[in-house]
Amino acid sequence: MSETSLQDLKPIPSPGRQIYKPKGIIRFFARFKYNKIALVALIILFVIFAISIFAPYLAPYDPAKGVLTERLRPPTLERPAGGGFPHIFGTDQQGRDVLSRIMYGGRVSLTVAFTVVGICFIFGTVLGLISGYFGGWVDMILMRVVDVVSSFPGLLVALAFVMVLGPSERNLIIALTVNGWMIHARMARSQVLTLRESAMVESARAIGLSVPGIVFGHILPNIISPLITVFVLDLGHQIAAEANMSFLGFGIQPPKSSWGLMIGEGRQYIASAWWLVTFPGIMIGLTLLCLNLFGNWVREEFDPLSRKQ
Amino acid sequence: MIQNDRENLVVVRNLQKLFPVKAGFFGKARSFVHAVDDVSFSIKKGQTMGLVGESGCGKTTIGRLVLRLLEKTSGEVEFKGKNIFNLNKLEQKQFRREAQLIFQDAFSSFDLRKCVGDIVGEPLKVHGLASGSELTDRVADLLKTVGLKPELMREFPHTLSSGQKQCVGMARSIALNPEFVVADEPISALDVSVRAQVLNLLKDLQEEKDMTYLFISHDIRVVRWLATHIAVMYLGKLVEYAETEELFIQRHHPYTEALLNAVPVEDPFQRRERKILLGEVPSPVDPVPGCRFQPRCEYAVDRCRLETPPLVEKSPGHWVACFVDFHGAGDFS
Numbered sequence: 001m002s003e004t005s006l007q008d009l010k011p012i013p014s015p016g017r018q019i020y021k022p023k024g025i026i027r028f029f030a031r032f033k034y035n036k037i038a039l040v041a042l043i044i045l046f047v048i049f050a051i052s053i054f055a056p057y058l059a060p061y062d063p064a065k066g067v068l069t070e071r072l073r074p075p076t077l078e079r080p081a082g083g084g085f086p087h088i089f090g091t092d093q094q095g096r097d098v099l100s101r102i103m104y105g106g107r108v109s110l111t112v113a114f115t116v117v118g119i120c121f122i123f124g125t126v127l128g129l130i131s132g133y134f135g136g137w138v139d140m141i142l143m144r145v146v147d148v149v150s151s152f153p154g155l156l157v158a159l160a161f162v163m164v165l166g167p168s169e170r171n172l173i174i175a176l177t178v179n180g181w182m183i184h185a186r187m188a189r190s191q192v193l194t195l196r197e198s199a200m201v202e203s204a205r206a207i208g209l210s211v212p213g214i215v216f217g218h219i220l221p222n223i224i225s226p227l228i229t230v231f232v233l234d235l236g237h238q239i240a241a242e243a244n245m246s247f248l249g250f251g252i253q254p255p256k257s258s259w260g261l262m263i264g265e266g267r268q269y270i271a272s273a274w275w276l277v278t279f280p281g282i283m284i285g286l287t288l289l290c291l292n293l294f295g296n297w298v299r300e301e302f303d304p305l306s307r308k309q
Numbered sequence: 310m311i312q313n314d315r316e317n318l319v320v321v322r323n324l325q326k327l328f329p330v331k332a333g334f335f336g337k338a339r340s341f342v343h344a345v346d347d348v349s350f351s352i353k354k355g356q357t358m359g360l361v362g363e364s365g366c367g368k369t370t371i372g373r374l375v376l377r378l379l380e381k382t383s384g385e386v387e388f389k390g391k392n393i394f395n396l397n398k399l400e401q402k403q404f405r406r407e408a409q410l411i412f413q414d415a416f417s418s419f420d421l422r423k424c425v426g427d428i429v430g431e432p433l434k435v436h437g438l439a440s441g442s443e444l445t446d447r448v449a450d451l452l453k454t455v456g457l458k459p460e461l462m463r464e465f466p467h468t469l470s471s472g473q474k475q476c477v478g479m480a481r482s483i484a485l486n487p488e489f490v491v492a493d494e495p496i497s498a499l500d501v502s503v504r505a506q507v508l509n510l511l512k513d514l515q516e517e518k519d520m521t522y523l524f525i526s527h528d529i530r531v532v533r534w535l536a537t538h539i540a541v542m543y544l545g546k547l548v549e550y551a552e553t554e555e556l557f558i559q560r561h562h563p564y565t566e567a568l569l570n571a572v573p574v575e576d577p578f579q580r581r582e583r584k585i586l587l588g589e590v591p592s593p594v595d596p597v598p599g600c601r602f603q604p605r606c607e608y609a610v611d612r613c614r615l616e617t618p619p620l621v622e623k624s625p626g627h628w629v630a631c632f633v634d635f636h637g638a639g640d641f642s
Contacts, residue, residue: 199414199418200418200420202378202418204420206376206405207409207432207484207485208402221420222421
């Protein structure tokens with residue numbers, strides 16, 4: 001090996017790292033070369049998020065203000081009597097524009113779901129990692145706590161929490177979080193158990209790496225793919241849970257709206273006004289489908305063995 | 310080869326490791342696997358101690374215990390005069406720098422999302438010995454030391470051949486310049502064609518860096534080639550311990566004799582009268598009283614069934630745990 005070839009190697013800042021870090025937006029999109037569906041899913045998600053974020057600028061009508069003469073209009077491309085943007089998704093029982101309500105409702109649904117799953121994911125994963133890695137009585141106590149919390153019917157506990165704390169968006173998030181962290185803890189723990197006794201961990205211990213270094217540097221990156229899958233699936237679950245709570249009157253309070261609350265409110269008109277439940281339902285379904293497709297791509301991308309070279 | 314003037318680097322005293330066998334739901338351990346039972350030996354600096362025995366006899370457990378990758382049940386392991394089971398945090402980190410492990414299957418010990426450069430450089434990073442371009446240079450040097458191209462540092466482990474993987478594992482193990490290396494069957498997972506290469510590398514590294522090895526293997530021929538001393542294990546106990554050449558000239562334990570007899574002869578037309586060991590290794594869970602080899606030993610006397618034979622020095626430097634005055638002579642080459 002000549003000296004020149006060593007010189008060639010010098011510019012590498014940290015060997016190999018750069019392979020995981022796409023530099024620039026072009027390289028990021030180049031990663032989708034083998035999975036175009038995931039790219040489509042990501043774009044749809046972007047659009048849904050963008051619409052939700054920019055709802056105040058995009059929505060043609062005030063989502064809370066109804067026009068009683070325009071009640072329960074089916075979807076139409078014609079302008080309403082008073083002028084303005086056509087009610088392309090129809091109007092509800094109070095004459096409010098469904099399209100505008102979907103835009104604003106998405107904000108609430110997505111905020112609640114992401115906040116709940118985010119807190120649950122971090123909290124549950126850390127507990128699961130500790131429980132799985134240390135084992136023994138730490139594991140025993142943490143897992144019994146998980147068992148006890150899981151053994152209560154989730155909806156009942158959430159209702160009790162909201163009843164005590166009072167219905168509001170913040171309290172809804174607290175109630176759903178209390179119910180939702182266990183699956184992440186269980187998942188992380190079971191994944192850690194498969195690695196705890198592995199030669200990889202032994203090798204990391206042999207070179208003197210600290211316990212946090214092993215857990216967060218080697219174990220977590222190797223088990224993150226199934227955890228991300230659960231994260232994405234749980235997003236859907238929490239959007240549904242928020243809808244349930246809102247439907248029962250313990251979640252989002254009118255005049256605020258969420259996709260779940262819209263389905264709940266539209267339920268009694270389902271025979272005569274199909275658009276009230278259909279469009280929010282499509283939004284939930286589309287969001288979940290795209291999250292799943294995107295989650296799948298992330299899982300593949302995180303795993304160098306399944307990545308196509 | 311005898312280096313009596315040098316001090317002991319590793320001293321193992323009455324080391325015992327029991328693994329509990331749990332029974333039932335809230336079950337307390339009712340019985341124990343006696344993986345390592347009352348084992349004592351010492352390794353002087355620069356020596357290579359070969360640890361041989363059948364699979365499941367506790368060789369690997371000893372290797373993990375002397376590196377404190379497992380906690381002992383009783384006994385002690387001294388490294389440079391200090392008991393490794395009572396080190397403080399700082400001493401522990403220093404110990405990790407000085408004592409390293411080479412895995413049987415290096416590939417399984419890698420973090421597969423890290424590239425070769427990260428894997429080899431990690432020990433240096435953990436101990437804060439190098440960073441940035443210096444780290445890259447050190448990794449390149451290490452790869453060259455084990456006979457690999459420095460360009461490989463950007464590859465991922467699954468793209469390497471099995472010999473290359475083992476070499477990367479060795480580069481990682483020697484990155485910290487350890488004084489003591491436990492090599493746990495480093496060549497058993499390799500093709501015959503690359504075995505010699507890895508063994509030569511081990512020997513060269515030892516000469517170059519004055520390393521001390523605990524070489525664990527079930528292949529007594531390999532151990533003979535590399536080791537200065539051989540310890541033979543059977544079911545968690547040391548049965549015979551001597552210098553390598555001494556052991557190949559005479560053996561005082563019937564099990565060692567049986568092990569040597571099992572080595573195939575190179576010439577297919579030359580037939581040796583072989584003593585084949587009958588029966589199987591009994592379970593290490595609550596082993597038989599007395600000598601553990603006694604159920605399979607054709608020389609066993611009544612005393613073997615009642616008392617456990619202690620390891621005694623039959624002749625200078627030749628320790629045996631056997632009541633029978635057994636002599637296995639004849640060179641195996």
